[in-house]
Amino acid sequence: MMNFDFSDEQILLRKTVKDFVDCEIMPFIGEWDAKGYFDKNILSKLADLGLMGVCIPENYGGSGMDYNSLAIVCEELERGDTAFRTAVSVHTGLNSMTLLQWGTEEQKQKYLVSQATGKKIGAFGLTEPGAGSDVASLQSTAKREGDYYVLNGQKTWISLCDNADHFLVFAYTDKNKRHNGISAFIVERTMEGFSSKATKGKLGIRAGNTGELFFDQVKVPKQNLLGNEGDGFKIAMAALDNGRFTVAAGACGQIMACLESCVDYCHNRKTFGKEIGKHQLVQQMIAKMEAGLQMSRLLVYRAGELKNKGVRNTRETSLAKWQACDFANQAADDAVQIHGAYGYSNEYPVERYLRNSKAPVIYEGTREIHTIMQAEYVLGYRKDKPLSQMLPAWRG
Numbered sequence: 265m266m267n268f269d270f271s272d273e274q275i276l277l278r279k280t281v282k283d284f285v286d287c288e289i290m291p292f293i294g295e296w297d298a299k300g301y302f303d304k305n306i307l308s309k310l311a312d313l314g315l316m317g318v319c320i321p322e323n324y325g326g327s328g329m330d331y332n333s334l335a336i337v338c339e340e341l342e343r344g345d346t347a348f349r350t351a352v353s354v355h356t357g358l359n360s361m362t363l364l365q366w367g368t369e370e371q372k373q374k375y376l377v378s379q380a381t382g383k384k385i386g387a388f389g390l391t392e393p394g395a396g397s398d399v400a401s402l403q404s405t406a407k408r409e410g411d412y413y414v415l416n417g418q419k420t421w422i423s424l425c426d427n428a429d430h431f432l433v434f435a436y437t438d439k440n441k442r443h444n445g446i447s448a449f450i451v452e453r454t455m456e457g458f459s460s461k462a463t464k465g466k467l468g469i470r471a472g473n474t475g476e477l478f479f480d481q482v483k484v485p486k487q488n489l490l491g492n493e494g495d496g497f498k499i500a501m502a503a504l505d506n507g508r509f510t511v512a513a514g515a516c517g518q519i520m521a522c523l524e525s526c527v528d529y530c531h532n533r534k535t536f537g538k539e540i541g542k543h544q545l546v547q548q549m550i551a552k553m554e555a556g557l558q559m560s561r562l563l564v565y566r567a568g569e570l571k572n573k574g575v576r577n578t579r580e581t582s583l584a585k586w587q588a589c590d591f592a593n594q595a596a597d598d599a600v601q602i603h604g605a606y607g608y609s610n611e612y613p614v615e616r617y618l619r620n621s622k623a624p625v626i627y628e629g630t631r632e633i634h635t636i637m638q639a640e641y642v643l644g645y646r647k648d649k650p651l652s653q654m655l656p657a658w659r660g
């Protein structure tokens with residue numbers, strides 16, 4: 265049975281994040297976006313509110329809330345800007361939750377606690393110049409030498425590249441084994457031979473930090489291997505189940521922002537003697553946004569419920585991510601249309617929404633990858649097995 269009611273705590277949580285976004289992000293985001301400036305202080309302020317470890321149990325420094333509470337945080341944050349939701353997606357969804365599921369007690373104490381409290385920031389390094397959707401094409405290698413793995417390679421399009429303290433990095437320990445030869449490592453920024461460089465000239469998420477990581481003979485202690493050698497691909501896919509959920513939830517927030525701006529504009533702009541909101545073709549775009557928001561939310565909260573129960577949900581999360589991001593991208597496109605020429609300038613926020621809404625259709629599985637996944641599930645070509653490591657630990 266699905267419960268569509270929010271708890272009093274969740275209602276308060278939504279209000280807290282909404283107020284935070286209204287005060288700390290909305291007044292400044294236009295300028296940050298124009299300058300390409302990522303304000304790391306926002307992450308410290310989110311940490312003060314306990315929002316950098318929403319789904320992490322309290323005994324590891326987190327807030328011990330459920331998945332749909334994380335969805336609420338992501339929705340409200342992306343209403344402010346995609347950059348900050350992206351930061352929570354990689355820090356919590358892709359990194360901390362993965363440490364929670366796969367880390368040893370020693371790794372959790374050393375890395376997870378400081379991340380859940382927001383004292384340290386985590387990121388996720390999977391993509392390489394020659395390996396995006398096709399993960400097994402990655403070139404990075406980690407060679408065991410005594411008590412260390414020597415890591416060499418390059419990652420690209422990594423969110424928080426210049427701001428994260430800890431990175432989950434995927435590299436081949438045995439290239440001959442293809443998917444089964446990839447391993448996951450916890451890498452610290454301070455390790456010798458590590459460097460990062462931000463990417464300039466991005467279409468959107470300009471108020472975020474994205475770029476490259478370089479590993480030149482980085483000596484990673486063997487204790488920093490996450491899971492076993494060869495578990496890397498499985499770990500990456502399990503991480504994406506969490507990351508994609510946060511992206512899908514964020515997309516709902518993007519649609520909310522589009523609606524807010526459009527409703528206001530519809531009431532204030534007049535053509536042919538009436539508010540543009542009274543023209544049926546404009547109403548059609550508004551109605552599509554509302555339908556997209558409500559359908560996306562249902563998919564997101566259903567995936568969240570499955571996660572809360574510890575049921576494998578790769579299929580449902582993929583569907584939520586695919587649909588919500590497409591709806592958000594369409595909503596942003598229509599939002600610019602409703603604003604006419606004014607929507608084409610940064611006098612209004614909708615052009616930022618359109619630019620920002622494109623990356624989520626690409627990252628954490630492109631639209632095409634999710635389309636293929638859904639078709640394969642229906643056709644019976646893809647079947648998921650339950651994985652014990654994926655159970656939500658806060659219930660255990």
Ligand SMILES: Cc1cc2nc3c(=O)[nH]c(=O)nc-3n(C[C@H](O)[C@H](O)[C@H](O)COP(=O)(O)OP(=O)(O)OC[C@H]3O[C@@H](n4cnc5c(N)ncnc54)[C@H](O)[C@@H]3O)c2cc1C
Pocket residue numbers: 354387388389390391395396397398420421422423424469474623626627628629630631632633636
């Ligand atoms: C702003 C931003 C932030 C990001 N942050 C991170 C991060 O923090 N960590 C990280 O590891 N990565 C990150 N990424 C990278 C992102 O995950 C990849 O870009 C994504 O996985 C797609 O890979 P690609 O860009 O190499 O495209 P490709 O895989 O080269 O795909 C190119 C095109 O071909 C299509 N295609 C590929 N394979 C198939 C197929 N089998 N059938 C049909 N079509 C196909 C794709 O859908 C796409 O349209 C980020 C990207 C962006 C834009």
